[in-house]
Amino acid sequence: MSLSLAHVSVDYDGVPAVVDVSLELPAGQVLAVLGPSGSGKSTLLRAVAGLEPARGLVAWDGQDLARVPTHKRGFALMFQDGQLFTHLTVARNVGYALRLRRARDVDGRVRELLALVGLEGYGDRLPSTLSGGERQRVALARSLAVEPRLLLLDEPLSALDAGLRERLAGELREILVAAGTTALMVTHDHEEAYTVADRLAVMRDGHLVQSGAIDEVWRAPVDPATALFLGYARVLEGATAARLLRAAGLAPARAVAVRRSALTVDVSQAAGRADQLVGVVVSARVTPDQVRLVVDVEGLGEVDAVAAVDTHPSAGEPVRLAVDRSRLAVIG
Amino acid sequence: MNTWRRPVTLLALALVPVVVLGVFFVLPVSGMVARGFWPDGAFAPGEVLDVLTRPRTGRVVWFTVWSAGVATLLAVAVGLPAAYVLHRLDFPLRRAVRAALLVPFVLPTVVVGVAFRQLLGEAGPLGFLGLDGTPVAIVAGLVFFNAAVVIRAVGASWESMDARPAEAAAALGASPRQVFLTVTLPSLRPAIVSAASVVFLFCATSFGVVLTLGGTRYSSVETEIYLLTTDLLDLPGAAALSIVQLVAVVVLLAIAGRLRASADPSIVRVPARPRRPRRSDLGQLVATGLLLAFVAVPLLTLLAGSLQVGDAWSLDNYRALTTTGSEQALLAPVTEALVTSLRTALDASWMALSLGLLVALAVTRRSRSRAERRVRGVLDGFFMLPLGVSAATLGFGFLITLDSPPLDLRDSPLLVPLAQALVALPLVVRTLVPVLDGIDDRQRQAAASLGAGPLRAVVTVDLPVLWKPLLAASGFAFAASLGEFGATAFLARDDHPTLPVVIFRLIGHPGAMNYGMALAASVVLAATTALVMAAVERLRVPSLGAI
Numbered sequence: 001m002s003l004s005l006a007h008v009s010v011d012y013d014g015v016p017a018v019v020d021v022s023l024e025l026p027a028g029q030v031l032a033v034l035g036p037s038g039s040g041k042s043t044l045l046r047a048v049a050g051l052e053p054a055r056g057l058v059a060w061d062g063q064d065l066a067r068v069p070t071h072k073r074g075f076a077l078m079f080q081d082g083q084l085f086t087h088l089t090v091a092r093n094v095g096y097a098l099r100l101r102r103a104r105d106v107d108g109r110v111r112e113l114l115a116l117v118g119l120e121g122y123g124d125r126l127p128s129t130l131s132g133g134e135r136q137r138v139a140l141a142r143s144l145a146v147e148p149r150l151l152l153l154d155e156p157l158s159a160l161d162a163g164l165r166e167r168l169a170g171e172l173r174e175i176l177v178a179a180g181t182t183a184l185m186v187t188h189d190h191e192e193a194y195t196v197a198d199r200l201a202v203m204r205d206g207h208l209v210q211s212g213a214i215d216e217v218w219r220a221p222v223d224p225a226t227a228l229f230l231g232y233a234r235v236l237e238g239a240t241a242a243r244l245l246r247a248a249g250l251a252p253a254r255a256v257a258v259r260r261s262a263l264t265v266d267v268s269q270a271a272g273r274a275d276q277l278v279g280v281v282v283s284a285r286v287t288p289d290q291v292r293l294v295v296d297v298e299g300l301g302e303v304d305a306v307a308a309v310d311t312h313p314s315a316g317e318p319v320r321l322a323v324d325r326s327r328l329a330v331i332g
Numbered sequence: 333m334n335t336w337r338r339p340v341t342l343l344a345l346a347l348v349p350v351v352v353l354g355v356f357f358v359l360p361v362s363g364m365v366a367r368g369f370w371p372d373g374a375f376a377p378g379e380v381l382d383v384l385t386r387p388r389t390g391r392v393v394w395f396t397v398w399s400a401g402v403a404t405l406l407a408v409a410v411g412l413p414a415a416y417v418l419h420r421l422d423f424p425l426r427r428a429v430r431a432a433l434l435v436p437f438v439l440p441t442v443v444v445g446v447a448f449r450q451l452l453g454e455a456g457p458l459g460f461l462g463l464d465g466t467p468v469a470i471v472a473g474l475v476f477f478n479a480a481v482v483i484r485a486v487g488a489s490w491e492s493m494d495a496r497p498a499e500a501a502a503a504l505g506a507s508p509r510q511v512f513l514t515v516t517l518p519s520l521r522p523a524i525v526s527a528a529s530v531v532f533l534f535c536a537t538s539f540g541v542v543l544t545l546g547g548t549r550y551s552s553v554e555t556e557i558y559l560l561t562t563d564l565l566d567l568p569g570a571a572a573l574s575i576v577q578l579v580a581v582v583v584l585l586a587i588a589g590r591l592r593a594s595a596d597p598s599i600v601r602v603p604a605r606p607r608r609p610r611r612s613d614l615g616q617l618v619a620t621g622l623l624l625a626f627v628a629v630p631l632l633t634l635l636a637g638s639l640q641v642g643d644a645w646s647l648d649n650y651r652a653l654t655t656t657g658s659e660q661a662l663l664a665p666v667t668e669a670l671v672t673s674l675r676t677a678l679d680a681s682w683m684a685l686s687l688g689l690l691v692a693l694a695v696t697r698r699s700r701s702r703a704e705r706r707v708r709g710v711l712d713g714f715f716m717l718p719l720g721v722s723a724a725t726l727g728f729g730f731l732i733t734l735d736s737p738p739l740d741l742r743d744s745p746l747l748v749p750l751a752q753a754l755v756a757l758p759l760v761v762r763t764l765v766p767v768l769d770g771i772d773d774r775q776r777q778a779a780a781s782l783g784a785g786p787l788r789a790v791v792t793v794d795l796p797v798l799w800k801p802l803l804a805a806s807g808f809a810f811a812a813s814l815g816e817f818g819a820t821a822f823l824a825r826d827d828h829p830t831l832p833v834v835i836f837r838l839i840g841h842p843g844a845m846n847y848g849m850a851l852a853a854s855v856v857l858a859a860t861t862a863l864v865m866a867a868v869e870r871l872r873v874p875s876l877g878a879i
Contacts, residue, residue: 051499070502071511077503083496087518096514097504146505 001027001061003048003150003184008056010040010047017043018054019206025150025199030176030183032197034190036229040206041186045152048184049077060149076148080155082139084127090114090138091123097146113141116175133164140172144179151176153185157192169195190231194218202226221329227257232329233304234258243299245330247277248323255331258303260292262327265307266320277321279303281313295319342704345694346711349687353715357754360729361574361721367732368571376568383572389556393576396552399467400535403474407531408524410475410626411482413619419487421613422606429624430483431869436627437480438808438865440815441540442832443854446839447630448473448545450637450851457633467550473541476630478531479623485530489523491606508612533584537577539723539818540832544839553577554818558724562822574725585716631858638851642844649845649852657838657846663827666834666853670860673814673831679749680756680813685806687753688760691715695761696768712765719758723818726751730823748823748830752813759812763805764798771797800871807868811861831857 003025010018018040025031035041047054050070058065065073076097084093091110098106114120117137127135136156143151156172157165173196176183187193193200194214201211202222210222221227224235236244237255245252263277279297284307286292291307305321307313368380383389418430436444450456452464463469493516501515502508542552551559553573560570609617641648653666662669695712718726730751734740771794779789817832824833831853838850 049499049503051502069508070499071505071507073503074505075503077500079496079500083494083500085497085501085515085518096501097506100504100506100510100514142504152503 001149001182003182004057004059004062005044005048006057006059008044008047008054008058010043010052010054012043016206018047020056021203021208023201023208023211025182025184027182028180029199030173030181030185030197031199031201032193033184033186033201033203034188034193034229035186035203036188039203041188041203042154044203045077045154045184045186048150049073049075049152051077074146074148075150075152076143076146077152078139078143078154078156081159082127082135084135084138084142086127088127089123090119090125090127090130093127093138094123094141094145096142101146109145110141113145114138116144116178117141118171132160133168136160136168140175144175144181147179147181149182151181151183153183155187156185158187158189165189165192166195172196190229202229204229219329221257221331224255224257224331227329227331230257231259232257233260235331236300236303240300244277244323244328246275247321248325248328250325250328250330253330253332257329257331259327260304261290261306262324263295263303263305263321264324265293265305265311265313266322267308267311277323279319279321281315281317281319283315284313293319295321297321342694342697342707345690345697349691349694349715350711352687353717353754353757356730356734356750357718357721357726360733361578361725362729363733364725364729365571365574365578368568368574371568379568380572380575383566383569384576386569389569389573392551392553392556392573395467395550396536396554399471399474399550399552400532400538403471403478403535404528404532406471406475407478407482407535408528410619410623411479411527412486412524413616414479414623415483415487415490417609417613417616417620418483419491420606421609421617423609426606427869429620431866433483433620433624433627434480434869435631435862435865436476437478437484438811438815438861439477440817440832440835440854440857440861441477441538442544442817442835443634443815443858444473444476444630445541445544446835446850446854447634448476448541449839451630451633457629465545465547465549467546470542470545470550473545474535474538476627477538477541478534479627481531481534482524482527485527486520486523489520493519529584529587533581533719537581537722540836544836554722554724557722558818558821561724561728570725570728574722577722577725581717581719581721585713585719634851634858635855638848638855641848649848650856652845652849653852653856655849657841657843657849662829662834662837664829666831666849666856669829669831669834669853670856672828673857674860676749676752676830677810677813679746680752680816681806681809683749683753684756684760684809684813685802688757688764688805688809689802691757691761692764692768696765712761715761716758718754723751723755723816724822726754727819727822730819743825748820749813751819751823752816753809755816755819756809756812759808760805763801763808767798767801768794804868804871807864807871811864811868814857814861814864 005021005023008018008021009016021044033041033044043052046052048058050065050068050073085096088096094113095106095110098109103109110123111120114122117140119134119137119141122130122134122138127138130138136159140156157168160168169192176196185193185196197214199212200214200217202209202217204225209226210217218230221230221232224237227235235255235257241254241256242252244256244258266276277297277300279295279300282294282296282302284291284293286309290309291311291313293305293307293313294302295305296302313319369375369377371379414433418426418433448469449464452458452461452469454464497519498511498515501511506514536552537554538552539554539558542550543555543558546555553576557570557573557577560566560573638649639645639647656662656665691711695708697708730747734747775793776789779792784792815832817836820830820833821836824830829837835850835853835857838846838853
């Protein structure tokens with residue numbers, strides 16, 4: 001029971017949108033396909049749903065789906081803006097697929113689903129009276145109604161504002177886990193991917209550049225562009241990479257991706273090691289959690305660093321920096 | 333902004349059109365109606381009521397309702413598959429087929445009448461069916477005309493329909509048939525219902541088709557008004573029928589206005605790209621092909637007929653267009669009538685266009701208050717009135733109300749263009765309003781916030797979007813007034829007739845030469861109109877004709 005893609009390609013009028021993508025998604029897991037806009041991730045999702053003609057193999061549980069039309073695949077697709085049927089009430093929307101199948105006790109099941117997404121009592125409302133977040137919950141309930149073999153989520157949260165997005169991402173994770181759903185989610189937001197998914201696949205320019213369990217991908221991005229897309233603040237290469245790795249006590253490598261919080265101001269009184277990083281603060285900005293600095297470090301140039309809120313490094317002040325190894329990712 | 337400024341702007345914009353419509357529409361029509369209620373200067377409503385109880389009146393009303401009803405159902409039935417094929421599928425010659433199927437709508441009614449008579453008449457290719465002069469011929473003529481309206485209105489809505497709800501339904505397990513019934517059809521329903529109500533309106537008030545195909549045996553309310561006023565001089569009868577028609581039209585327009593789909597601007601639509609036909613589209617493709625044949629055959633018969641004299645092919649019918657026909661059929665040669673027609677249409681177009689633009693601007697400005705919105709709504713409906721009021725009533729009303737100073741226009745060369753402009757006005761308004769409505773008001777606000785004055789904002793925001801629809805609307809108005817027959821039949825002077833009037837006179841006169849000339853003149857008129865519409869179609873204005 002798993003989704004497998006082998007050498008899947010999709011063209012739009014001769015322009016390749018998805019190129020030779022191979023993937024495995026075991027049952028019960030949530031895979032996030034992460035990529036910038038135009039990377040072909042949504043096209044890939046539509047190909048899995050059977051909405052785009054694709055070359056290569058799309059298979060469920062070993063069965064090739066090439067000749068299976070969308071409505072017989074048993075995959076539910078949830079769109080970015082929900083695509084609720086505006087002429088139907090919330091309950092009718094959620095029960096749509098159940099009615100198609102002439103399921104029994106549709107009303108009861110609809111109530112359960114609305115409870116699952118936290119919208120009890122919304123059954124008689126029309127989609128146009130709901131807020132964006134509520135619409136997405138209804139869309140989710142509608143997709144879950146038939147217990148799909150695979151749930152396809154196309155940027156399910158990106159139409160929402162930031163606070164709501166963060167909260168709903170957590171809830172989405174809980175709902176998917178509670179329902180035991182296998183899901184493939186497309187998103188351009190790495191935070192969203194980390195919150196919701198178990199596995200991660202990164203796409204760029206139609207190609208799949210990396211995939212694996214979230215922490216594997218996160219800890220070892222395959223190239224600098226991927227690292228930056230995954231949320232690393234900077235990628236150092238060549239001599240600067242070597243200098244930083246030496247300070248961290250690691251073996252030299254081609255490049256190293258650095259989180260903003262990888263370098264912290266060292267306030268201990270003890271004399272530092274010989275290869276400790278030293279530099280001069282260029283600018284400092286206080287945030288609720290930490291002081292964000294830009295420091296001009298000998299041998300590295302300008303890099304990001306953080307300091308505890310109770311320290312007050314100001315521009316022009318010399319500082320010593322400590323390296324947090326867990327916040328670095330060595331590339332290749 | 334001052335509170336009084338908005339109403340004043342609204343008033344200023346609407347003033348000219350309201351006055352024009354008041355003087356040249358409300359006055360003639362009410363004058364006509366009054367003539368019925370006050371036959372000899374004394375109020376005598378009894379006669380009008382008597383007319384309503386005549387058995388012939390009942391027959392006429394019933395015929396109007398059922399023929400229009402049947403024609404509407406058929407037009408929707410044949411229009412839906414064609415709308416799908418022409419707006420959702422992609423195949424070679426799609427644009428050509430689309431243009432061809434839209435030709436009938438702009439053809440002058442008289443031409444359609446002549447074409448169907450040529451097809452179904454005793455000597456015609458389908459003469460053996462014996463349909464000439466039967467209700468079947470009339471209904472066929474009406475469907476011929478109005479299938480284009482359904483294709484256009486429903487097609488536009490189908491084309492701009494978001495594909496994703498259908499995809500969502502398919503992903504939830506709905507088969508293509510279930511998708512159509514549960515998602516596609518419900519979202520098309522407003523377009524279908526509003527197209528159907530417009531088609532019903534057109535059918536019920538159709539003049540030229542019923543007059544040329546039905547003669548005196550089958551009469552609709554519209555032709556009956558004409559017959560009562562011109563042949564029988566029964567003004568109370570005509571007034572009574574005009575009132576019946578006016579009431580029915582107002583009710584229908586109100587319903588159509590209610591049903592007109594208003595798109596939710598907060599929803600971003602992603603229209604589907606047309607796709608290649610599949611095997612499952614075969615039925616719709618065949619239906620479209622049949623419709624194409626149904627449209628082409630009468631026109632080809634007309635063309636063939638115009639090129640024959642006796643049993644031989646000849647261009648004599650066309651050469652005869654420079655003459656006045658045999659047995660003094662006409663006072664002026666047909667070529668002269670063509671020039672008159674073109675000149676009249678030109679005048680009518682600029683009048684309709686300037687009025688229509690003012691109306692469209694007035695009714696689409698965003699309303700601040702409930703009262704303001706209501707005023708705009710009423711205005712919108714008011715300018716739709718000419719759509720449904722009998723053109724014959726309007727024409728005759730012109731004659732009896734605009735004959736004394738200060739409005740003695742009976743001999744003015746602007747009389748006919750004015751009447752035609754009023755008939756074309758709703759078409760212009762309906763072409764421009766959706767375009768103006770579609771402009772996000774925030775664009776104007778953005779322009780204003782960047783320092784553009786109201787006029788400058790219009791130039792920056794509205795004009796770039798509007799110039800194409802404006803051109804299209806003027807072409808539309810031009811074509812409509814070229815073919816206008818109902819009002820013109822009353823108003824055109826005998827020595828300066830327009831082409832449709834000449835054609836009608838020619839088919840009413842005995843003589844093979846006159847009939848041949850009528851066919852040739854019809855072809856010329858049809859070709860001229862088609863040329864104008866082909867130019868309009870090139871502009872690719874999506875909302876064109878979404879009435």
